[in-house]
Amino acid sequence: MWIYEKKLEYPIRVSYTNPRLAKEIITQYGGPDGELAASLRYLTQRYTMPISQAKAVLTDIGTEELAHMEIVASLVYNLIKGATIDEIKAAGLDDYYADHDKALYFVNAAGAPWVASYIQSKGDPIADLHEDLAAEEKARATYEFLIRLSDDPDVTDTLRFLREREVVHFQRFGETLNLVHEWMDSKKVF
Amino acid sequence: MDQRRRDLLRIMELEFAAVDLNLFLDTHPDEQRALADYNAVSQELMRAKMAYESRYGPLMNYGYSMSEGTWRWVEEPWPWEITFNRGE
Amino acid sequence: MANTTRKTPSNSEPPEGKTAGYFGQLARAYVPPQTYSRVWSPAEGLMKGTVFPELYRPYEPGMRP
Numbered sequence A: 001m002w003i004y005e006k007k008l009e010y011p012i013r014v015s016y017t018n019p020r021l022a023k024e025i026i027t028q029y030g031g032p033d034g035e036l037a038a039s040l041r042y043l044t045q046r047y048t049m050p051i052s053q054a055k056a057v058l059t060d061i062g063t064e065e066l067a068h069m070e071i072v073a074s075l076v077y078n079l080i081k082g083a084t085i086d087e088i089k090a091a092g093l094d095d096y097y098a099d100h101d102k103a104l105y106f107v108n109a110a111g112a113p114w115v116a117s118y119i120q121s122k123g124d125p126i127a128d129l130h131e132d133l134a135a136e137e138k139a140r141a142t143y144e145f146l147i148r149l150s151d152d153p154d155v156t157d158t159l160r161f162l163r164e165r166e167v168v169h170f171q172r173f174g175e176t177l178n179l180v181h182e183w184m185d186s187k188k189v190f
Numbered sequence B: 001m002d003q004r005r006r007d008l009l010r011i012m013e014l015e016f017a018a019v020d021l022n023l024f025l026d027t028h029p030d031e032q033r034a035l036a037d038y039n040a041v042s043q044e045l046m047r048a049k050m051a052y053e054s055r056y057g058p059l060m061n062y063g064y065s066m067s068e069g070t071w072r073w074v075e076e077p078w079p080w081e082i083t084f085n086r087g088e
Numbered sequence C: 001m002a003n004t005t006r007k008t009p010s011n012s013e014p015p016e017g018k019t020a021g022y023f024g025q026l027a028r029a030y031v032p033p034q035t036y037s038r039v040w041s042p043a044e045g046l047m048k049g050t051v052f053p054e055l056y057r058p059y060e061p062g063m064r065p
Helices: A020-023 A035-048 A052-080 A083-092 A095-102 A125-149 A154-187 B003-027 B030-055 C042-048
Strands: none
Touching: A020 A052, A020 A083, A020 A125, A020 A154, A035 A052, A035 A125, A052 B003, A083 A095, A083 A125, A125 A154, A125 C042, A154 B003, A154 C042, B003 B030, B003 C042
């Protein structure tokens, strides 16, 4: 069960209409290292975790990633909502516009749709947690690329928040990996 | 910043602290100082949410918030329609 | 004879009373467990993206890994 809360996790600011920046940031909505992939990866891996703490971490981080997905969507929505057709064409967002108008859709920066093969759910908790650690680093790297691409300091502020969350999540997945290793060792009989 | 945004920002601050402490406690469930901080922040968050909801309507659906007079859940703005731009 | 495989090098000994995690084994990744100390206020934490000063790693463009 999930309960919706009518608030964002972070107070977003968007200085001006900027379809070019929206076209890049949307990759964190529906791209390979984006928030949809992160959330679904963790929420689907949790069922076969061997210890309760790992189930808790994947549930809670998977839930926070849904909130991040909403933040990214809100940025994109506000960056394109006032754009004219000429601005959309100039930004190269016209291909997207042809299929989606100004609606939110799960694509990467080049327009490729989200696919489940972005994520894995292996059943082996060590393998899954290593994927999760890598996913946090890839998302951190993407946010750094987006910060370099951003020409709106207000949008950059939110990108910095989202990037820092990847650092914190990496720490928690690392601690979870330690706990799973400990649990596996405790199962060994000598 | 208007009063509504100020009140909402305070809720965001408290709830964010709760999120970060929650994740810490998931991997450190016996850390009593973190637990005490989590409980303190949760209590303040509950108070802030109740005050906000009495003014601006429910923050949560499915029975977690009450709605006085009319069904205020359907009222705008939705979260993506609230920005914190300078001058708002 | 529980924990006979546990090899914890002294320089990565976990803080006393902490869940240790598993240190020092070859072919194994680990992250040092965080210990609880000071936390920022909720307001400062939200602006920085964490309430834990020791996890705050701000990024400056131009900084390369």
